[in-house]
Amino acid sequence: MGAFLDKPKTEKHNESGSGNGLRFGLSSMQGWRVEMEDAHSAVIGLPAEHLKNWSFFAIFDGHAGARVSSCCSDQLLEAIMLNEYFKAGIAGHTESGGEGQQPFLEKIKKGIKMGFLALDDKIRGMPEIVSGEDKSGSTAVCAVISPTHIFFGNCGDSRAVLSRGNRVSFRTLDHKPINPIEKERIQNAGGSVMIQRVNGSLAVSRALGDFEYKNVQGKGPCEQLVSPEPEVFMEERSADDEFAVLACDGIWDVMSNDELCDFVRSRMKLTDNLQHLCNQVIDTCLYKGSRDNMSIVIIAFEGAPKVSEEAQKKEAVLDAKLETKVKEIIEHSEPPDGGVLPYIMHLLSVEEIEGLPPGGGLSAKRTTIEQIVNRLIPPKNESE
16 A cells, blocks of 8 residues: 655656647656656657657556556557557548548547557566566556547546636546446456455556456456556547646545646646646645655646736735735744744634635645745754
8 A cells, every 4th residue: 555755755757848739747756655656658749650740648657666657658659559440540530531530530549448458468478577576557547639639548546637618628537446337347356345445455446567456267358356448538629628637646636626627727827837837736736635656747738728917916916915924923923943834834724815726725835835934034054
């Protein structure tokens, strides 16, 4: 179930890019976990001449080690692109020129699914897996974006959401052992669901890897205790599309779909730096209590909110209000030595403060409040 550090590792890995009418930012952080087991992939312009206007993004949340998540990061896109259904769907989709598209789109969806299954089968043959040296597994959530459609593939409890027209218009479904369909498959394979886990141990019911849960004789790959089969969804692109978010459960454990999208939407009006915005999300989730590795990619479409001078002015007013409140607390009370920030955050948390970031609340302003505190009470030198 994972061990924890004495204090979180907050260094972040960041990426960003643009192309094909998209912009993306990506951030990942180890946090409280002893090991960083997440991995990711972000490719604008797929490695084939006829797919230069397609893009691919994915988040992989590893468990029991990082080998499978790393392998998925390196090889899932290739496994999808090499699948015959995917190639046939792409060819038909391109040649048909917009008419009679549905059969080809369904082939693309099936190709994505078969790519997951092919990769899982390939991973099973890795020497360290065969020997039993490595028992790791990984969730996987991906978005394959064409000029006309977005294909989401999900296996496990990482999640993708799409914000369209100022609201969450789509979300993938988490694969948890307590879900009726998942529980039925687990029990049919001779397993059980205890403390909401497969055989009382694994918290997800679908994943790549995890082969100790995939050895039931007479059952196919998708009928095992843990299935590598993704659910694949398709959304036709719209001028109202704002952004998509892919993230591991370290994010979703402390923010709901609506909260996260409201937060991202509001912060987009303050900055167009998506890398910085991803960092804000991760920091906010850390302050909200997430104890897991955290990884997130935000993909902005042309309909994404634009930076607004009015929103920036409102944020400046909020920051000034917070500074005034912090000054009042320091002047009228005696914060404990070494615990000034938690003390101030606690006092502020019971106040009604207008204008806090939607979805993030006071946690989203913790860094700002810490900066205010450090200005008003400079950290003491060790020699003092």
